[in-house]
Amino acid sequence: MRYVADPIGQLFLRLLFMLVIPLVFSALVLGVVEIGDPRSLGRIGAKTLVWILVVTSLAVTIGLVAVNLVKPGQGIAPELGQQIMAQTGERAAQIAAGREAVSGIDILLNIVPRNPVQAAANGDLIAVMFFALMFGVAATVIRSDGTRSFVATIQGVYDICLKLIDWVIRLAPYAVAALLFSITAKLGFDVLVQLARFVATVLAALAIHFFVVFPILLRTFGGMSPLGFFRGAQPALLTAFSTSSSSATLPTTLKVTEEALGVPRRVARFVCTLGATANMNGTALFEGVTVLFLAQFFGVELSLVQQVMILVLCILGGIGAAGVPGGSLPVIAMILAMFGIPPEGIGLILGVDRLLDMCRTVVNVGGDMVGSVVIGRSERGHDAEAPATAATPG
Numbered sequence: 484m485r486y487v488a489d490p491i492g493q494l495f496l497r498l499l500f501m502l503v504i505p506l507v508f509s510a511l512v513l514g515v516v517e518i519g520d521p522r523s524l525g526r527i528g529a530k531t532l533v534w535i536l537v538v539t540s541l542a543v544t545i546g547l548v549a550v551n552l553v554k555p556g557q558g559i560a561p562e563l564g565q566q567i568m569a570q571t572g573e574r575a576a577q578i579a580a581g582r583e584a585v586s587g588i589d590i591l592l593n594i595v596p597r598n599p600v601q602a603a604a605n606g607d608l609i610a611v612m613f614f615a616l617m618f619g620v621a622a623t624v625i626r627s628d629g630t631r632s633f634v635a636t637i638q639g640v641y642d643i644c645l646k647l648i649d650w651v652i653r654l655a656p657y658a659v660a661a662l663l664f665s666i667t668a669k670l671g672f673d674v675l676v677q678l679a680r681f682v683a684t685v686l687a688a689l690a691i692h693f694f695v696v697f698p699i700l701l702r703t704f705g706g707m708s709p710l711g712f713f714r715g716a717q718p719a720l721l722t723a724f725s726t727s728s729s730s731a732t733l734p735t736t737l738k739v740t741e742e743a744l745g746v747p748r749r750v751a752r753f754v755c756t757l758g759a760t761a762n763m764n765g766t767a768l769f770e771g772v773t774v775l776f777l778a779q780f781f782g783v784e785l786s787l788v789q790q791v792m793i794l795v796l797c798i799l800g801g802i803g804a805a806g807v808p809g810g811s812l813p814v815i816a817m818i819l820a821m822f823g824i825p826p827e828g829i830g831l832i833l834g835v836d837r838l839l840d841m842c843r844t845v846v847n848v849g850g851d852m853v854g855s856v857v858i859g860r861s862e863r864g865h866d867a868e869a870p871a872t873a874a875t876p877g
Contacts, residue, residue, distance in 0.1 A: 498651045499722075499731040502644050504603045506734050507756055508615045509641035514752030515619025516634055524620070530861060531754050534854045535762045536798065538700070542692045542846070543797045546768035547775060547790055549688040555680035556779025559831075609760050648734040678835050685772050685839050689765055693846050697853050705856040707744075715743035716852050723848040727840040732848050733759045740852050746859040754858055758851035765846030767801030769839060774818050777828040789822060796821070812836070 515524060550556075596602035596610035603611050622630045698709035705712075713720075719739040723732040733755065740751040774793055778785050785793070800814035816826040832839075 495651070495654055495726075498654070499726065499734060500728075502647055502651070502734050503730050504611060505640055506644045506648075506737070507611055507759075508603075508618075509637045509644065510737060510752040510756045511612055511615035512619040512622065512637050513634070513641055514749055514756065515616060516623050517749035517752070524623075527750065527753055527858065527862065530858045531757055531762075531854065534754075534858065535758070538696070538850055538854070539762070539764050539767045539798045539801050540794070541696055542688075542764040542768040543771045543794045543801075545692050545696070546685075546688045546771040546797075547794060549684050549691075550772045550775040550779075553680060553684045553687075554779055555684045556776040556781075559678070559680075559780060612757065612760065644734065645738060648738055651734070678832065681772075681776050681832065682835050682839065684776070685769055686842060688768055688772060689842050689846050692764060692768060693849055697849060700857060701853055704860070705853065706860050707856055712744065712853070712856065715739065716849065718743075719848055719852065720845050723844045724841050727837065727844050729759045729763070729844055729847045729851070732844070736848055736851060740855050744852060744856055746855045747862065750859040750862055751855050754855040755851045758847075758854060762850050762854060763801035763847050764850040765843030767797045768846070769843045770797040770800050770815050770818065773815050773829075773832060774822070774824070777819060777831065778822065778824050780831065781824055781828060783822065783824050785822065793818060793822070 593607070594609055594613050596607065596614055599611065599614040602614070622634055698712075701707050701709050701712055716739055719732060719736045722735045723729065726732055729736075736755050736759070737751060740746045740755050741748055746754075771793060774797070775785065775790070796818050800818065812829060816829055819826045819828065
């Protein structure tokens with residue numbers, strides 16, 4: 484495993500992460516330039532924001548209802564829980580300590596990077612996105628030969644990234660098998676059995692959101708067959724499951740959304756790129772279930788008002804969580820501390836987090852693609868405006 488499965492899986496992940504920054508920058512700049520009219524940009528941006536808030540609210544509500552019905556936290560003996568936490572004590576303590584670094588003001592300020600190059604080097608996607616959006620807006624406003632050349636260069640970068648993605652995707656079947664083998668070997672089944680009710684609650688809630696809510700939204704607002712969607716989206720969903728990262732899956736997501744799902748490029752580039760860090764339906768759902776699960780385990784009673792507050796915090800936490808494996812854990816630790824639930828209790832779920840991370844990332848990426856289909860359809864009436872402003876700012 485150490486000399487075969489791990490290196491193959493890690494190489495695949497590194498190849499995907501290598502393409503994320505140039506792809507995010509070029510896709511957003513081109514997306515803004517192709518939208519062209521600032522009013523169109525505002526319209527698509529507003530639709531994307533409404534989609535994120537509404538669909539994430541539905542996801543968290545499903546999670547909270549599920550955990551209140553099943554009550555998985557009441558099914559674990561305290562001695563067994565302490566034993567599991569003791570096994571993951573060091574990492575749990577690090578995550579609990581890291582909650583202090585999660586601040587709403589800091590998240591807001593860090594959207595604007597002091598140094599865009601440093602933000603790119605650190606993998607700070609939100610800061611890179613803000614910089615790319617500003618660049619795209621300026622390139623749209625300035626109509627000159629220089630900006631036209633700049634946009635053509637960015638288009639070249641984007642095309643090169645897509646070609647590289649095409650090559651990387653050919654490795655996917657082997658890499659996915661290696662990653663799954665490695666993860667299964669490390670997880671073991673002991674912890675999974677001990678936390679079966681918690682795992683089952685999360686998976687059931689995710690399944691309801693993915694297989695019930697998404698198809699209804701697709702059929703009602705997207706005008707697309709759910710079966711056709713799942714068939715076309717399969718490569719991106721498989722990559723999401725194996726990598727546990729919306730950011731690493733973004734190259735595949737963009738390719739699939741444009742080519743297999745037929746979403747207009749200007750919409751796909753904008754919605755999917757923004758959604759890779761902001762549209763975290765599955766993550767928000769998982770955060771809500773985990774907080775209530777640990778509250779039940781530690782015997783902390785939460786009123787309806789407090790649960791509504793948790794719902795709001797999970798929506799905001801889903802938007803602010805990093806699109807990388809385990810990115811939601813510091814946010815969960817922060818919410819636990821706010822409601823008097825021992826943050827160290829997060830160690831209880833660390834053993835099964837990787838499996839659940841894989842599943843919730845599928846929901847996150849699926850939400851991006853469903854949102855692109857829905858918003859793309861709503862923009863058809865405005866497509867007549869696009870030729871005058873698409874491709875170049877002049």
